[in-house]
Amino acid sequence: MDRGGVTEELLKAAGRMRRVRLGALFPDISQGEFLALEVIYRYTLIQDKGSKICVSDLAKNMKIASSAVSRMLHTLEERGLISREVDRRDRRNTYVFLTEAGRQKHQDAVDTMDDFLKSVVNRMKEEDIRQLIVLWNELADIIDDELDSRTKGERR
Template sequence: MKDAFEKLFRAVHQFKKLNVSDLIPGLSSSEFSVMGAILQMGENGKITSSELAAKTKTLPPAVSRTLRGLEEKGYVERSVDKKDRRNTYISLTEKGWKKGEEVRDRMQDFGCSVMSQLKEEDIDQLVAYLDRIYEIAEKEIDTRKRQN
């Protein structure tokens, strides 16, 4: 079983090595990640930098650096909450929304191109296996947390 886990972990981990941001000229992988998180907020969505840090699992100083770069490119803007000036919200500019749509289209095209090279039943089976492994792993983590 130890060997099987190591094989699975290696196979899953190698996807982190894919630099999908190479498909999006002009965006680093951190900018790609932060813009994706903001896009998920919806058209009128605003998010704080601490919420972005939590969502992207990135340290706040790194998110701040990334936001500065995105601001310089004209993709995001910050606004201070008029009711509570301690809160600063980040949102996409019109240029940011256009870039976001471009990113979404390119990623969808990329995903479809990759997945079209596999049989649908193989994809369904793989997804079912990964979902099941995830459920088991989640339960195992919970059990071990309670033991400690």
């Protein structure tokens, strides 16, 4: 197969993976909302800040604008999945934490995804999955390296 054909097939395969509709597993929560719950959950496990995260830290971790995070948090708060509290010492800071319903929604989503991925993995040979992981990581490293070299003005 010529290199052009391989390139086209790689792009098609990547496109198929991007279009996978994992959101269908979670009809009542968007991918962004789940990511917010996940970041809040993980941040509060790792950091020694009790059970809350500053909105600006959440935005930074999610790599989106604070205004977009605020809109999403409004929706999550209306649904009872998170609560917000203003910092008593510095009213410019707002902290976010998962409610019991938010912790349950997060855990349900994690359990659903774990079950789904186990089913997917069980349909392939373990050696094929392991090889896929190796190749995927190798491809990601090459892509990162190539992007770094091109953004620094180099080209191989």
